[in-house]
Amino acid sequence: SPSPQQQPKPLYLCSPFVDAALVKGNFKTIVMLPKYVDIMEWVAVNVFDFYTNLNEFYGVITDVCTQQSCTTMSAGPTLSYTWINQDRKSVHLPAPTYIDYVMTWVQNLLDDENTFPTKSGQDFPPSFPSTIKHVYRQLLRVFAHIYHAHFHHLLHLRSEPHFNSLFAHFLAFGQEYDLLEVKDVKGGSSTVGIGALWERWREMGILEGTKQ
Amino acid sequence: SAQPGQSPDYVYFDRNPAIFTEDAQVRAKGAQLKLENYYKITVDAAVERNTRRVEMERRLLEDVTTSDSRRNRQLAQLGKKESTFLRLKRTKIGLNDFKTVKVIGKGAFGEVRLVQKADTGRIYAMKLLRKTEMLKKDQLAHVRAERDVLAESNSAWVVQLFYSFQDPIYLYLVMEFLPGGDLMTMLIKYDTFSEDVTRFYIAECVLAIEAVHRMGFIHRDIKPDNILIDKDGHVKLSDFGLSTGFHKHHDSNYYQRLLESAKNSNSTKAASRNSVMVNSINLTVSKDQIATWKANRRKLAYSTVGTPDYIAPEIFLQKGYGKECDWWSLGAIAFECLVGYPPFCSESTHETYQKIMQWQQYLFFPDDVHLSAEAQNFVTRLITWAEQRLPVEEIKRHPFFFGVDWNTIRQIDSPFVPRLNSITDTSYFPTDEIDQVSEDASGDSTAADKDLAFLGYTFKRFSVSSHAF
Ligand SMILES: Nc1ncnc2c1ncn2[C@@H]1O[C@H](COP(=O)(O)OP(=O)(O)OP(=O)(O)O)[C@@H](O)[C@H]1O
Numbered sequence: 001s002p003s004p005q006q007q008p009k010p011l012y013l014c015s016p017f018v019d020a021a022l023v024k025g026n027f028k029t030i031v032m033l034p035k036y037v038d039i040m041e042w043v044a045v046n047v048f049d050f051y052t053n054l055n056e057f058y059g060v061i062t063d064v065c066t067q068q069s070c071t072t073m074s075a076g077p078t079l080s081y082t083w084i085n086q087d088r089k090s091v092h093l094p095a096p097t098y099i100d101y102v103m104t105w106v107q108n109l110l111d112d113e114n115t116f117p118t119k120s121g122q123d124f125p126p127s128f129p130s131t132i133k134h135v136y137r138q139l140l141r142v143f144a145h146i147y148h149a150h151f152h153h154l155l156h157l158r159s160e161p162h163f164n165s166l167f168a169h170f171l172a173f174g175q176e177y178d179l180l181e182v183k184d185v186k187g188g189s190s191t192v193g194i195g196a197l198w199e200r201w202r203e204m205g206i207l208e209g210t211k212q
Numbered sequence: 213s214a215q216p217g218q219s220p221d222y223v224y225f226d227r228n229p230a231i232f233t234e235d236a237q238v239r240a241k242g243a244q245l246k247l248e249n250y251y252k253i254t255v256d257a258a259v260e261r262n263t264r265r266v267e268m269e270r271r272l273l274e275d276v277t278t279s280d281s282r283r284n285r286q287l288a289q290l291g292k293k294e295s296t297f298l299r300l301k302r303t304k305i306g307l308n309d310f311k312t313v314k315v316i317g318k319g320a321f322g323e324v325r326l327v328q329k330a331d332t333g334r335i336y337a338m339k340l341l342r343k344t345e346m347l348k349k350d351q352l353a354h355v356r357a358e359r360d361v362l363a364e365s366n367s368a369w370v371v372q373l374f375y376s377f378q379d380p381i382y383l384y385l386v387m388e389f390l391p392g393g394d395l396m397t398m399l400i401k402y403d404t405f406s407e408d409v410t411r412f413y414i415a416e417c418v419l420a421i422e423a424v425h426r427m428g429f430i431h432r433d434i435k436p437d438n439i440l441i442d443k444d445g446h447v448k449l450s451d452f453g454l455s456t457g458f459h460k461h462h463d464s465n466y467y468q469r470l471l472e473s474a475k476n477s478n479s480t481k482a483a484s485r486n487s488v489m490v491n492s493i494n495l496t497v498s499k500d501q502i503a504t505w506k507a508n509r510r511k512l513a514y515s516t517v518g519t520p521d522y523i524a525p526e527i528f529l530q531k532g533y534g535k536e537c538d539w540w541s542l543g544a545i546a547f548e549c550l551v552g553y554p555p556f557c558s559e560s561t562h563e564t565y566q567k568i569m570q571w572q573q574y575l576f577f578p579d580d581v582h583l584s585a586e587a588q589n590f591v592t593r594l595i596t597w598a599e600q601r602l603p604v605e606e607i608k609r610h611p612f613f614f615g616v617d618w619n620t621i622r623q624i625d626s627p628f629v630p631r632l633n634s635i636t637d638t639s640y641f642p643t644d645e646i647d648q649v650s651e652d653a654s655g656d657s658t659a660a661d662k663d664l665a666f667l668g669y670t671f672k673r674f675s676v677s678s679h680a681f
Pocket of ligand 1: 316317318319321322324337339371387388389390391393394437438440450641
């Protein structure tokens with residue numbers, strides 16, 4: 001049991017916020033691959049929507065996610081993500097810069113006809129699954145930072161049921177299509193804040209998919 | 213701080229949205245609404261997709277003559293269509309994807325253009341609706357509900373909607389193009405129809421209105437301008453109040469003002485007791501009046517006030533109305549087809565309104581037009597108080613429709629089949645009367661859409677015929 005000296009439990013793990021949800025029940029019906037449908041199209045449109053919706057919520061808190069408030073891309077008490085720059089070096093970036101890089105990069109991919117084709121007859125590139133995995137991983141980091149550093153902001157704005165559902169949907173989707181790497185939520189030496197949330201929600205059964 | 217019975221994790225959090233700027237609070241609300249809308253649409257889409265699949269599997273299983281390989285091909289085909297539809301959802305559709313061929317109509321809130329989709333070459337009719345005009349009318353709930361009806365309908369009697377999108381200034385509706393023009397243009401051209409021709413169009417309208425009612429919708433603004441003619445000369449209804457829901461004459465304030473001005477004219481009468489006021493009632497409509505009405509007919513259609521000629525009295529009374537109001541409108545249209553002008557036409561909309569309110573004094577069949585007893589009776593069974601108006605089953609059984617086969621009318625030859633030279637033939641539209649300088653559409657359809665009022669407006673049709681591609 002937690003000793004009183006430990007860090008206070010993050011708000012997103014506390015009642016009643018931990019189970020605040022816009023979408024009740026589990027996400028199976030909207031995560032499952034519809035029968036006969038091309039899995040690439042299905043993953044593509046869902047990632048497109050996750051990006052759009054996450055971007056919408058990040059836009060809400062940009063005023064409070066600044067170079068000063070978030071000097072690193074933090075996602076837990078001892079965890080900050082690093083960005084691989086052009087010289088292939090890992091660098092720490094302020095969270096708003098990091099997130100801007102991620103969102104711009106994803107937007108460009110989504111707009112790129114060679115990665116996310118929209119014209120009829122145009123196929124997805126063979127590299128699509130690995131691209132998607134990268135995109136998923138980076139979007140997960142954006143979620144992780146928002147939960148770690150800005151959850152109380154979402155509470156002030158009464159957005160926690162919405163954001164929780166979006167994230168739970170994102171996790172359920174990642175689980176179903178092997179986009180979610182357990183190490184990315186459980187962390188190694190340094191724990192990812194949202195890892196505990198992921199486990200809580202799994203226990204609650206809301207992330208249940210067709211595979212587990 | 214935890215109370216007994218509560219989880220030990222329970223915390224109180226003192227919410228204070230004011231730490232955020234007003235702008236950020238609005239953005240938060242926007243993000244929430246968009247996400248709610250997203251999940252609603254996503255769940256609906258999953259249900260509909262499932263229904264389509266189950267339906268197809270059931271059909272294939274019932275048909276024992278279908279071979280396994282054919283069955284699998286058909287299911288793969290369905291999967292392909294569903295996949296293409298998913299792709300379409302990622303595709304940004306905007307004004308730039310369409311080339312304007314011609315302006316073919318002006319409406320209260322914008323215009324209607326004949327357009328060609330650049331990549332497929334397909335022809336559509338595109339309606340532009342000015343957002344500010346619609347907001348002024350304060351009927352956004354209606355526009356959403358009504359767009360949904362249009363979007364979800366697959367009825368042959370209703371104009372199909374393929375895409376809707378928006379930019380900061382306009383809403384755009386991309387619909388199937390009906391090359392035969394509208395009933396108003398036909399009536400301007402032919403003046404009157406024979407009873408046989410009238411029977412055909414009115415019978416088709418009966419089925420169209422019935423289809424609309426079955427979808428749980430009341431049109432409320434059926435008029436010859438909204439009765440469109442397809443390439444084979446058959447009828448389709450347009451304008452599910454999409455714009456007409458915003459019409460000034462649907463605006464409750466407008467009604468209120470009309471009612472008040474009617475009351476006031478009575479009270480001035482009472483006040484000036486000494487002056488001799490004769491409130492003359494004209495049972496006949498003068499030839500001049502008809503001429504004026506006809507000359508102004510198209511202008512009226514383009515004005516934002518619109519024409520109240522076909523509106524049922526109960527709508528003006530604002531005490532609630534039901535689907536019967538559409539049958540009144542049909543009665544007025546039948547009258548116009550047979551007689552050449554609508555029953556309460558006047559020189560001013562205000563006068564028309566007053567005649568409708570006192571329809572018993574003004575409904576009058578002119579002597580110089582011969583009408584059969586059935587036709588005359590039919591009209592009077594619709595232009596009457598709502599409670600006495602014929603319901604649809606009785607309308608269909610009315611002697612005026614003797615000989616009409618309600619099940620096959622859409623398959624029989626229409627009395628006027630449009631003669632078209634090309635898919636972009638607009639000879640059935642008064643394009644030379646319409647200012648071809650089209651509205652200055654911004655073309656910037658990718659601009660971030662901050663207009664929450666129009667949230668969820670953007671639409672792409674799942675098209676079984678894949679017509680959308
Ligand atoms: N799908 C279509 N195909 C061909 N022509 C059309 C189509 N939709 C509209 N039109 C033409 O444009 C004219 C105006 O359209 P519509 O009546 O829908 O506009 P509006 O702005 O809603 O006006 P109102 O509300 O007064 O009817 C119609 O009378 C018709 O001639």
